[in-house]
Amino acid sequence: MPLTTEQESRxxxxxxxxxxxxxxxxxxxxxxxxxxxxxxxYQVSIExxxxxxxQFISSFPSRFPERAGIKSALVGTIWLISLVALISIPxxxxxxxxxxxxxxxxxxxxxxxxxxxxxxxxPSIVYGILGLAIFVRFFAxxxxxxxxxxTMSLLILPVIIIASREAIKTVPQGIRNxxxxxxxxxxxxxxAHVLPASFPGIMTGVILALSRSIGETAPLIMIGAMTFVAFxxxxxxxxxxxxxIQIYNWVSRPQEEFHELAAAGIxxxxxxxxxxxxxxxxxxxxxxxRMK
Amino acid sequence: MxxxxxxxxxxxxxxxxxxxxxxxxxxxxxxxxNQAVNDVSFNIRRNKITAIIGPSGCGKSTLLRSLNRMNxxxxxxRVEGELIFSNENLYGKEVDPVEVRRRIGMVFQxxxxxxxxxxxxxxxxxxxxxxxxxxDELVERSLKQAALWEEVKDRLHESALNLSGGQQQxxxxxxxxxxxxxxxxxxxxxxxxxxxxxxxxxxxxxxLKSSYTIVIVTHNMQQAARIxxxxxxxxxxxxxxxxxxxxxxxxxxxxxxEEYVTGRFG
Numbered sequence: 001m002p003l004t005t006e007q008e009s010r011x012x013x014x015x016x017x018x019x020x021x022x023x024x025x026x027x028x029x030x031x032x033x034x035x036x037x038x039x040x041x042y043q044v045s046i047e048x049x050x051x052x053x054x055q056f057i058s059s060f061p062s063r064f065p066e067r068a069g070i071k072s073a074l075v076g077t078i079w080l081i082s083l084v085a086l087i088s089i090p091x092x093x094x095x096x097x098x099x100x101x102x103x104x105x106x107x108x109x110x111x112x113x114x115x116x117x118x119x120x121x122x123p124s125i126v127y128g129i130l131g132l133a134i135f136v137r138f139f140a141x142x143x144x145x146x147x148x149x150x151t152m153s154l155l156i157l158p159v160i161i162i163a164s165r166e167a168i169k170t171v172p173q174g175i176r177n178x179x180x181x182x183x184x185x186x187x188x189x190x191x192a193h194v195l196p197a198s199f200p201g202i203m204t205g206v207i208l209a210l211s212r213s214i215g216e217t218a219p220l221i222m223i224g225a226m227t228f229v230a231f232x233x234x235x236x237x238x239x240x241x242x243x244x245i246q247i248y249n250w251v252s253r254p255q256e257e258f259h260e261l262a263a264a265g266i267x268x269x270x271x272x273x274x275x276x277x278x279x280x281x282x283x284x285x286x287x288x289x290r291m292k
Numbered sequence: 293m294x295x296x297x298x299x300x301x302x303x304x305x306x307x308x309x310x311x312x313x314x315x316x317x318x319x320x321x322x323x324x325x326n327q328a329v330n331d332v333s334f335n336i337r338r339n340k341i342t343a344i345i346g347p348s349g350c351g352k353s354t355l356l357r358s359l360n361r362m363n364x365x366x367x368x369x370r371v372e373g374e375l376i377f378s379n380e381n382l383y384g385k386e387v388d389p390v391e392v393r394r395r396i397g398m399v400f401q402x403x404x405x406x407x408x409x410x411x412x413x414x415x416x417x418x419x420x421x422x423x424x425x426x427x428d429e430l431v432e433r434s435l436k437q438a439a440l441w442e443e444v445k446d447r448l449h450e451s452a453l454n455l456s457g458g459q460q461q462x463x464x465x466x467x468x469x470x471x472x473x474x475x476x477x478x479x480x481x482x483x484x485x486x487x488x489x490x491x492x493x494x495x496x497x498x499x500l501k502s503s504y505t506i507v508i509v510t511h512n513m514q515q516a517a518r519i520x521x522x523x524x525x526x527x528x529x530x531x532x533x534x535x536x537x538x539x540x541x542x543x544x545x546x547x548x549x550e551e552y553v554t555g556r557f558g
Contacts, residue, residue, distance in 0.1 A: 105367060172404070174400060174402055174404030175404060175406060175407075176365075177362065177365075177398075177400055177404065178400070178404045178405075178406060178464070178467070179406075179416075180362065180365065180393055181360065181362065181393055181397060181398035181400075181468070182393070182394070182397070182416070182417030182420075182421075182467065182468070182471055183390055183391070183393045183394025183395075183417065183420075183421050183471065184390070184393075184417070184420055185390050188420050192416065192420070193406060196407075197407060
């Protein structure tokens with residue numbers, strides 16, 4: 001039986017109400033997480049702000065809070081992240097390209113796919129143990145930057161691979177067909193068209209992965225990054241510390257001043273993270289615009 | 293200087309133009325266990341437009357894609373029989389599919405320009421294939437051949453994605469022509485376009501015929517009747533009839549052909 005006009009308008013009213021409710025619900029969820037982050041930042045800022053000065057950034061750690069600084073940890077983190085990026089991006093993107101463009105759709109690629117997805121869920125401490133056994137002990141790389149970077153790369157590789165594969169999948173088949181029909185080889189097609197077209201998506205994955213690795217502590221403690229370093233690393237074979245470890249160390253001391261130093265350290269860590277992401281997003285958007 | 297008197301040369305040219313560029317001999321195409329094309333044989337003649345028509349799913353696009361080995365990228369696709377192109381079977385063991393695609397170009401159903409500049413869209417194919425002449429000239433010549441030059445000559449370095457659908461498709465044709473292919477395959481090139489763009493492309497095909505051999509798959513029978521010299525009618529993977537277009541549309545030999553071209557089914 002057809003609805004009367006009145007029934008129809010009541011029904012429509014109900015549907016609009018549902019849509020409004022859902023929009024408000026989503027907004028509430030979004031803003032509550034933003035609020036949480038704001039509270040956290042506020043808390044950290046009032047605790048750590050008075051320690052945040054050039055002296056803090058340019059000094060080595062010390063027993064005396066007023067002389068302690070984050071210099072070695074900051075430099076260590078920058079070294080570490082640069083090495084991790086150098087290792088994980090080429091390996092991760094190549095793997096994704098291989099799996100998407102070159103490997104067949106057979107059993108082996110299926111097995112690799114499942115394994116990569118599972119590896120993304122393995123706790124970071126397990127990667128730490130692996131790094132300790134393989135890089136520190138077996139390859140005798142000692143407790144060096146390169147051991148840390150290799151371990152951290154293993155940790156974030158699954159994220160980079162999965163994100164890159166998704167990005168590569170979204171490249172329209174028409175672009176590949178166009179290239180092939182001009183007598184391009186698979187490699188030429190991939191290098192000149194598939195990779196540039198998926199670049200923005202790959203960058204997003206890389207940003208997420210590197211952001212994760214900058215804050216990771218457990219695997220670095222496991223492979224034995226030091227907590228008190230009064231020198232700067234000069235090469236990948238030097239021992240090092242990183243900001244999360246320095247912060248962790250300060251938090252675990254009894255004196256209140258060190259807790260405040262930890263808060264200041266967190267601010268610096270967040271600033272580095274933000275700067276890094278901003279750069280990456282800037283690069284991504286610029287290439288995205290060029291594609292349009 | 294020619295060693296023949298003019299009349300003989302003209303005769304020879306005529307002979308040449310009558311000659312086939314591509315010969316299909318008992319071509320069967322499979323997707324895994326399903327057979328999509330059954331035992332098709334016909335010849336594609338030089339400097340002519342050959343249309344392949346037929347209802348949806350009759351295997352016409354599949355057949356077209358086998359002519360420059362684009363089916364190689366479809367999982368489980370298999371081609372049997374012979375496709376003779378310059379005295380060689382396209383599916384012979386020693387044949388490099390990349391070389392085949394360099395010589396037999398293709399324009400697809402949906403315009404698929406690269407997300408790059410108009411200029412780079414044209415120049416990329418020849419450059420990766422070792423072209424070392426002037427790319428400026430190449431770009432201009434190809435765009436003129438595709439009747440697009442006047443519209444885009446002032447914005448060659450803008451993105452191809454800013455062009456309209458019809459312009460994009462003509463860019464794709466220009467891109468294929470830049471390779472100077474011996475055969476140009478077109479898979480329903482006008483199906484995504486409005487009538488005005490379609491008319492422009494049909495005019496274009498007419499002009500291109502003097503220097504290229506064209507094979508076009510089309511859904512549109514009027515289009516086939518208007519532009520082609522030869523027509524192949526396919527149904528359920530079988531080649532029902534192949535003949536001069538005029539014959540197919542006026543006095544077809546087969547009843548099925550007549551029913552299809554007069555619009556009684558399909």
